[in-house]
Amino acid sequence: MKMHLECPMPKFGFDVITLGHGSGGLLTHQLLKSGVFDVFNNEMLNQQHDGASFELNGKVAFSTDSYVITPIFFPGGNIGELAVNGTVNDLAMCGAMPQYLSLSFIIEEGFSMQEFWQVLMGIKEAAQFAGVKIVTGDTKVVEKGKGDQLFINTSGIGLIHPRAIIHHIRIQSGDQIILSGNLATHGIAIMSKRKGLEFETDLESDTAPLNHIIYHLLETFGEQIHFLRDPTRGGIASVLNEVAELTQLGYHINQKLIPLDEQVEGACEMLGLDPLYVANEGLFVAIVAKEIAADFIELLSKDNNGKNAAIIGEVVTDHPGKLVMKSRIGGHRVVNYLTGEQLPRIC
Amino acid sequence: MKFLTEYRDPELVQEYLKKIHRITTRPWTLMEICGGQTHSLVKNGILDMLPEKITMVHGPGCPVCVTSLSVIDEAIYLAEQSGVIFCSFGDMLRVPGSTKSLLEVKAAGADIRILYSPLEAVELAKANPDKEVVFFAVGFETTAPANALSVVHAAKSGVFNYSILASHVLVPPAMEAILSDDENVIDAFLAAGHVCTIMGMEEYYPVAEKYKIPIVITGFEPVDLLQGILMAVQQLEKGEFKVENQYTRYVQREGNIVAMKTIFEVFEKGDRIWRGIGSIPNSGYEVNDQYKLYNARLKFNLNLPVAEENAACISGDIMKGLKKPKQCPNFGTACKPEHPLGAPMVSSEGACAAYYHYSSSTGRKEVIT
Numbered sequence: 001m002k003m004h005l006e007c008p009m010p011k012f013g014f015d016v017i018t019l020g021h022g023s024g025g026l027l028t029h030q031l032l033k034s035g036v037f038d039v040f041n042n043e044m045l046n047q048q049h050d051g052a053s054f055e056l057n058g059k060v061a062f063s064t065d066s067y068v069i070t071p072i073f074f075p076g077g078n079i080g081e082l083a084v085n086g087t088v089n090d091l092a093m094c095g096a097m098p099q100y101l102s103l104s105f106i107i108e109e110g111f112s113m114q115e116f117w118q119v120l121m122g123i124k125e126a127a128q129f130a131g132v133k134i135v136t137g138d139t140k141v142v143e144k145g146k147g148d149q150l151f152i153n154t155s156g157i158g159l160i161h162p163r164a165i166i167h168h169i170r171i172q173s174g175d176q177i178i179l180s181g182n183l184a185t186h187g188i189a190i191m192s193k194r195k196g197l198e199f200e201t202d203l204e205s206d207t208a209p210l211n212h213i214i215y216h217l218l219e220t221f222g223e224q225i226h227f228l229r230d231p232t233r234g235g236i237a238s239v240l241n242e243v244a245e246l247t248q249l250g251y252h253i254n255q256k257l258i259p260l261d262e263q264v265e266g267a268c269e270m271l272g273l274d275p276l277y278v279a280n281e282g283l284f285v286a287i288v289a290k291e292i293a294a295d296f297i298e299l300l301s302k303d304n305n306g307k308n309a310a311i312i313g314e315v316v317t318d319h320p321g322k323l324v325m326k327s328r329i330g331g332h333r334v335v336n337y338l339t340g341e342q343l344p345r346i347c
Numbered sequence: 348m349k350f351l352t353e354y355r356d357p358e359l360v361q362e363y364l365k366k367i368h369r370i371t372t373r374p375w376t377l378m379e380i381c382g383g384q385t386h387s388l389v390k391n392g393i394l395d396m397l398p399e400k401i402t403m404v405h406g407p408g409c410p411v412c413v414t415s416l417s418v419i420d421e422a423i424y425l426a427e428q429s430g431v432i433f434c435s436f437g438d439m440l441r442v443p444g445s446t447k448s449l450l451e452v453k454a455a456g457a458d459i460r461i462l463y464s465p466l467e468a469v470e471l472a473k474a475n476p477d478k479e480v481v482f483f484a485v486g487f488e489t490t491a492p493a494n495a496l497s498v499v500h501a502a503k504s505g506v507f508n509y510s511i512l513a514s515h516v517l518v519p520p521a522m523e524a525i526l527s528d529d530e531n532v533i534d535a536f537l538a539a540g541h542v543c544t545i546m547g548m549e550e551y552y553p554v555a556e557k558y559k560i561p562i563v564i565t566g567f568e569p570v571d572l573l574q575g576i577l578m579a580v581q582q583l584e585k586g587e588f589k590v591e592n593q594y595t596r597y598v599q600r601e602g603n604i605v606a607m608k609t610i611f612e613v614f615e616k617g618d619r620i621w622r623g624i625g626s627i628p629n630s631g632y633e634v635n636d637q638y639k640l641y642n643a644r645l646k647f648n649l650n651l652p653v654a655e656e657n658a659a660c661i662s663g664d665i666m667k668g669l670k671k672p673k674q675c676p677n678f679g680t681a682c683k684p685e686h687p688l689g690a691p692m693v694s695s696e697g698a699c700a701a702y703y704h705y706s707s708s709t710g711r712k713e714v715i716t
Contacts, residue, residue, distance in 0.1 A: 269351065329360040329569045331392015333705040 017111045022141025036103075036137060039120050040127070044100075044135040052100065052135035056159055061096035063087055064155035072119070072149055074190050076204030080122030082281065083152040085209050086232070088130045091156050092211040093228045093284065095164025095218060098130065102155045103137035108147035119150065130209035132156065161215065163222030168246045170226040175315040176293035177253060178286040180213075180300060181206065181308045183236065187278035188264045191271070199270070201263045206305070208282035213303040217286075220299055227287040230280070234338055237276040239285050240323045241337050251323045253313030253335075276325075277338040287315065354568030363573035364396055367580060374400045375583050376532050377576060378525070378668050380518060381539035382409030382697060383567045389701040391569045401580065404532070404668030405701075407521050407621065408539050410486045411438050411694030412662065415620040416654040418485075418514045419444035425481050425512060425647060426457045432475060434468040435483040436490075437461045441684075441693045445654040465497035465511070472501065472509035481643045484511040489541045491515050491632055492606035495613035498634065498641045510643040513633050516619055518542050519550045520630035524621075525667050526558040533668055535579040537565040537572070540594035545610075547602025551590045559588045566594040613638050622690055623656065623663030660689030665698055672699040679703060 013030075020027040037045060044052040065086050072079040084101065091098040103123065107116070127134055189203040210230065217225060231239040244251045260275055268275045282305055288296050293311055300306035313325075323335045353359075379385055385405040388394055394403060407413050423444045426433035433449075440449040440461065453459040458478075462468055465482045472480035484494040494511060501509040518539060525531060538551060543564045555562045561582035565575030575593040582589060592598050610632070619631025634642035643649070659677055664670040672678050672691070682688040684700055691697035 327391045328355050329357045329391055329393075331396055333390060333392045336704050 015113055017107045017109060017113060017116060017141055019109050019141050019143065022107070022139060028139065032139065035116070035120055036134075036139075039124050040103075040134040042133050042135065044133065045137075050136075052102075054100065054135070056099070056157070058162070059160040060157055061091050061094035061160055062155070062157050063090040063094070064153065065090060066151060066153045068148065068151050069190065070148065071190075071193055073115070074193055074205055075202075076186075076189055077207045078119055078122045079150060079152055080119035081126040082205075082207050083154045084123055084126035084130060084132070085207050085281065087154040087156040088126075088132060088209045088211050089230045089282075089284070091158040092209075092214040093166070093230050094158075094160065095166040095214075095225075095228065096158035096160045097215060098132045098156050098158035098211050100135045100157050101127065101132050102153075103134045104153040105137075105139045106147055106151040106153075107139065107141045108149050109141055109144040111149050116150070119152075126209065130211055158211075161218040164218050164225070165223045166225065166228050168227055168243050170223075171243060171247050171249060171287050171315055172226070173249055173315055173317045174290045175226055175287050176290055176311050177240070177251065177313040177315065178288060178293065178296060178300070179236065179259060179310055179312045180210075180284045180286070180306050181282070182259045182261045182264065183283070184264050184268065184275035184278035184280060185261055186281040186283075187235075188267045188275075190279075192267065199267065201267065203261065203263055203267075206280075206282035208305050210282065210284055210305060213300065213305055214284075216303070217296065217299060221288065221292050221296060224289040224292045225286060225296075226289065228284055230284045232281065233279050235275070235277040235279060236285055237274075237323065237335050238337060241335070243287070244321050244323050247315075248320045250316040250319040250321075251313065252316050252318070252326070253323070254326045255328050256326075257310055257312045259308040259310050276335060290314075351568065354566070354570040356570060359570050360573060363570065363577055367401070367573065367577050368398050370577075370584055371398045371400050371580055372584060374402070375534045375580060376402045376404060376668070377535045377537060377579055378404045378406045378533045379537040379565070379572070380406040380408040380522070381541070381567070382412065382694065382701075383541070384408070384537060384539065384565065384572060385698050386701050387567050387569065388572060389705040393569060393572060397576070401576065403576075404671075405665065405698035406536075406668065407525070407624065407666040408487065408518065408542075409691065409694050409697050410490070410516065411442055412666065412690040412697045413516055413521075413621045413624070414439070414442065414485055414514050414690065415622045416445055416656055417620065417651065418512070419449075420651050420654050421644070421649050422483050422512055423447065423449060423452055424649065424651060425643060426452050426459050428479075428647065430478055432458045432460060432471060432478050432480045433483070434460045434462045434465075434471065434480060436463075436485065438694045439483055439485055441687070442690050443687060443693070465494050466500060469497050469501045469504070469506055469509055472506050473504070476508060478508060479646075480509050482509070482511045484513045484515065487516055487518060487539070487542050488546045488610070489539075489544075491610045491614065492545060492603075495609045498613045498638050499609065501641060502638065507640065510641045510646045511634065512643040513614065513631075514619075515614065515632035516621065517616070517630050517632070518546075519554055520627050521621065521624070522554055522562075523558075524624060524627045524630070526554070526560065528667060530667070530669055533560070535561040535563070535583055537575045537579060538562050540564055540566040540571070540598060543592075543594065543598045543602070545603050545606050547607075548590055548592060548598065548600045549602075555588050555590045561588050562590045564590070564592045564594050564598050566597075613641075620653075621666075623660065623666055625663075657688050662689040662691045662699075665691060672702040675699070
């Protein structure tokens with residue numbers, strides 16, 4: 001469940017971000033003080049040093065990602081939540097329990113202070129929900145026209161679960177391919193609000209931190225989980241093509257079994273997009289030992305992020321290195337990598 | 348998804364397949380005209396479910412694929428002019444011109460916008476009175492009404508900084524060009540359902556009669572396509588050559604009168620060069636004299652040299668049905684979607700791209716079962 005933080009926006013004295021806010025001088029200091037240190041208040045950040053120092057005991061995962069989404073506010077979230085959840089999920093997919101994040105902004109001159117505050121609140125909410133601390137960061141302001149409102153980079157670090165052995169070399173023939181929820185919801189929710197393409201849906205991005213459910217799954221099934229990946233850009237087609245290439249096993253999925261919201265399916269039909277290539281958030285692909293697949297689904301489907309989880313296919317020895325999908329009508333086709341961007345078709 | 352799921356019903360699909368298998372006694376070559384049909388056949392794995400005796404060849408009905416190199420060069424020239432906002436449907440951007448694509452021009456700083464409707468381009472022109480907005484009006488008869496409407500709309504609202512680069516192509520002349528080719532191998536056509544939704548069926552009767560060839564107006568879903576194939580094979584086996592309508596839920600014999608009226612208000616027929624095929628008489632629409640202010644070719648005095656097609660691309664033979672994509676020596680090697688030699692590898696509806704994306708090995712039974 002999402003929390004709603006209703007902190008009032010501090011009086012920065014400016015309606016918009018100016019170049020001065022990135023100068024390193026007084027304006028930067030004021031912005032950081034009320035916008036960052038007070039908001040994310042923790043002992044490491046409060047040292048206001050160039051970096052964070054902490055101890056970690058065990059094997060660590062480390063990940064980074066940059067967030068450049070348009071529009072920055074979308075149904076179901078904003079760029080701030082995405083920046084936290086994205087890196088949290090990348091760590092979770094390594095079998096790690098995310099602990100600390102860095103947070104860097106590249107802000108375009110003229111960006112609304114009110115919106116910046118909303119993004120900060122989104123970050124705070126998401127970090128609290130995921131149970132991670134923002135411990136270091138950076139803010140830069142670029143001239144108008146040299147950026148697109150707001151770019152965020154987050155890096156994160158987390159301890160790997162002692163029972164997690166997530167690696168593509170562990171995938172074997174007979175393993176089941178599991179999708180944790182409805183495909184392509186995030187990508188289509190964003191697209192429905194893009195300028196020039198607005199169409200009516202009540203779809204919301206499913207951006208969410210997956211670390212809690214991954215922790216439960218690792219606690220229960222440990223090394224029986226062979227591979228985890230969140231299919232963000234490039235969709236599940238890219239993830240499964242990558243592992244097909246790496247493992248030289250065949251990946252066979254059944255279109256009929258792939259959970260897909262009716263509105264998403266309709267939008268994809270209309271725009272000529274293939275949901276297999278559409279970006280996702282709050283969704284993961286798991287490749288697990290056949291023996292645990294049913295129990296894995298049972299546990300996963302009790303979680304808010306796993307209600308529609310389904311086994312969508314299996315790993316086979318046929319067609320090594322290739323992803324093949326059985327169509328709804330029973331035909332088969334190879335699913336390749338996406339080339340370039342998916343461009344809506346003419347007619 | 349009502350109106351779609353019933354046309355993807357696995358049981359109905361099996362039923363039609365059985366019927367097709369049962370009645371087919373001789374080898375037949377059918378051409379589906381539209382790229383959307385090609386895509387659906389390949390994407391759903393239908394090609395390997397058909398009897399061996401039936402060969403599907405993929406026709407010229409992909410607007411991206413048949414737009415000539417010279418027209419792409421014109422688009423690139425316009426997009427590079429300062430003060431121009433050049434607007435296009437998404438999939439035209441990747442098509443290579445003589446030296447570069449619109450996507451590369453965009454990356455180099457040209458103001459190119461991907462739009463979903465030409466009416467948005469008119470709005471853009473209103474919002475940017477100091478700029479010239481040009482819309483790349485490509486497509487078959489299907490997109491012509493909306494493109495024509497944008498011109499009517501601009502004229503009615505007194506918007507003069509808007510023009511279109513018309514590159515419309517028409518289906519019946521292309522069918523005739525294929526049929527009159529000495530090497531023609533086509534026994535029957537699946538005509539494009541969407542085109543006929545606009546234009547109706549009348550144009551097809553003389554073609555069927557003259558070339559003694561069955562024409563079945565067909566939709567795009569698996570059940571549509573199989574029913575269309577069945578109807579065509581039934582005619583072939585009986586020695587008939589009629590125009591039939593499988594896509595009855597949309598296509599009426601007289602077409603969409605209002606849409607046609609809009610087309611003829613703005614456009615006139617003219618010769619058009621088709622990529623890989625060459626010039627076909629009366630096979631395209633150009634902006635007529637009445638609306639010449641909205642013709643980008645006149646407005647910008649376009650007079651570029653005719654570009655030479657890349658000799659390594661056999662798209663002409665593919666679109667005439669003489670060769671399959673995989674018979675091209677460059678397929679999947681020198682020519683891939685990320686660096687296409689010709690347009691059929693670019694568009695999501697191009698025959699080469701469909702084969703590249705959805706099947707992997709060679710030969711007819713290429714798709715793994």
